Amino acid sequence: MANKESCREVLVNKVAGLNVAPKIISDSPTTAKQRTRLQSEDAANDLLKENLTDKTDVAGDSVLSFFGSWINETKLISGEFTNAKPFEHVAIPNFLSDAACEQLIKEFPDPKNTRHNWHHYDNPIEMKYALNCFDGLPVASKMFHLLSSPEVILKIRELTGIADLEADPHLHGAGLHAYPSGGKLDTHLDYAIHPVTGKERRINIILFLNKDWNEEYGGDLQLWDAELKTCSQVMPPKYNTAVIFRTCDISYHGLPFPLKCPTDMHRRSIAIYYVSEPRPETVKRYKAKFFPHPEQKVCDNLRRLYEVRKDRRIEQEDLADWPTWRAEGGKFW
Ligand SMILES: [Fe+2]
Numbered sequence: 001m002a003n004k005e006s007c008r009e010v011l012v013n014k015v016a017g018l019n020v021a022p023k024i025i026s027d028s029p030t031t032a033k034q035r036t037r038l039q040s041e042d043a044a045n046d047l048l049k050e051n052l053t054d055k056t057d058v059a060g061d062s063v064l065s066f067f068g069s070w071i072n073e074t075k076l077i078s079g080e081f082t083n084a085k086p087f088e089h090v091a092i093p094n095f096l097s098d099a100a101c102e103q104l105i106k107e108f109p110d111p112k113n114t115r116h117n118w119h120h121y122d123n124p125i126e127m128k129y130a131l132n133c134f135d136g137l138p139v140a141s142k143m144f145h146l147l148s149s150p151e152v153i154l155k156i157r158e159l160t161g162i163a164d165l166e167a168d169p170h171l172h173g174a175g176l177h178a179y180p181s182g183g184k185l186d187t188h189l190d191y192a193i194h195p196v197t198g199k200e201r202r203i204n205i206i207l208f209l210n211k212d213w214n215e216e217y218g219g220d221l222q223l224w225d226a227e228l229k230t231c232s233q234v235m236p237p238k239y240n241t242a243v244i245f246r247t248c249d250i251s252y253h254g255l256p257f258p259l260k261c262p263t264d265m266h267r268r269s270i271a272i273y274y275v276s277e278p279r280p281e282t283v284k285r286y287k288a289k290f291f292p293h294p295e296q297k298v299c300d301n302l303r304r305l306y307e308v309r310k311d312r313r314i315e316q317e318d319l320a321d322w323p324t325w326r327a328e329g330g331k332f333w
Pocket residue numbers: 188189190253
């Protein structure tokens with residue numbers, strides 16, 4: 001590569017199939033603080049793109065060899081996906097080849113390892129760690145490159161029936177996720193419009209990486225009905241099982257109850273999201289929108305946090321006026 005800039009441009013174009021570099025969309029409702037955050041996220045993403053560059057040592061059929069047999073049955077699986085309730089989804093065991101999954105688990109860094117730039121969400125709505133900078137993580141880097149490859153995108157298009165589906169080269173919100181003991185994620189709708197590219201988020205893939213996961217630990221991914229009254233499906237975070245699901249204005253999902261795993265364990269997963277050109281009817285939601293559990297009492301402090309989260313991440317200063325919050329969660333945190 002001639003220089004860093006050409007590395008990034010080549011990679012963005014290669015992964016996304018884009019003809020032009022992505023740009024900030026003009027109607028994104030960003031404040032100066034949000035823009036600063038987006039710029040720092042972009043800096044992390046720049047690094048990510050550099051990490052991914054020159055890891056393309058596989059192509060064609062060999063890309064598919066990293067996946068389980070489902071990769072050759074996507075047309076068959078599409079019926080299960082389309083007819084699923086409460087919204088389109090399918091759970092795929094043996095998502096990766098066993099060797100690829102083992103490598104990914106072996107490399108998955110501990111969230112307490114300060115060598116990696118984990119972001120710690122620590123508030124009543126979200127308690128988890130997220131990492132989308134893969135510096136020093138060649139297996140994860142390669143895996144996201146594979147999942148963004150034309151060969152795999154073609155398969156995901158077949159499975160979901162979304163003909164113009166494409167990868168997100170920014171991996172916005174995607175990456176490695178780890179939930180500690182006590183961790184949780186309130187039920188939510190994902191962001192609908194990508195804040196950088198303006199594309200619409202259409203499909204999530206979440207791959208679980210938990211060996212020896214006891215069902216008593218909890219951590220099932222819950223899928224809720226369109227009225228957010230009933231949890232219709234629970235998806236245990238089983239080893240090498242992926243959940244592929246549609247993300248839209250009724251795809252309420254989350255893990256709203258605290259994990260009960262041992263304190264030296266985490267519920268580990270990787271997440272990747274796919275986008276398309278936005279549809280005219282799409283609600284322009286630039287951030288995930290979170291909701292309390294129907295049984296949950298919502299005090300004023302908590303209500304305020306749900307409002308804050310509609311526009312941006314919750315920071316520790318948002319909790320300064322509520323120093324006793326950790327003791328007030330009841331069964332919800
Ligand atoms: Fe989500």
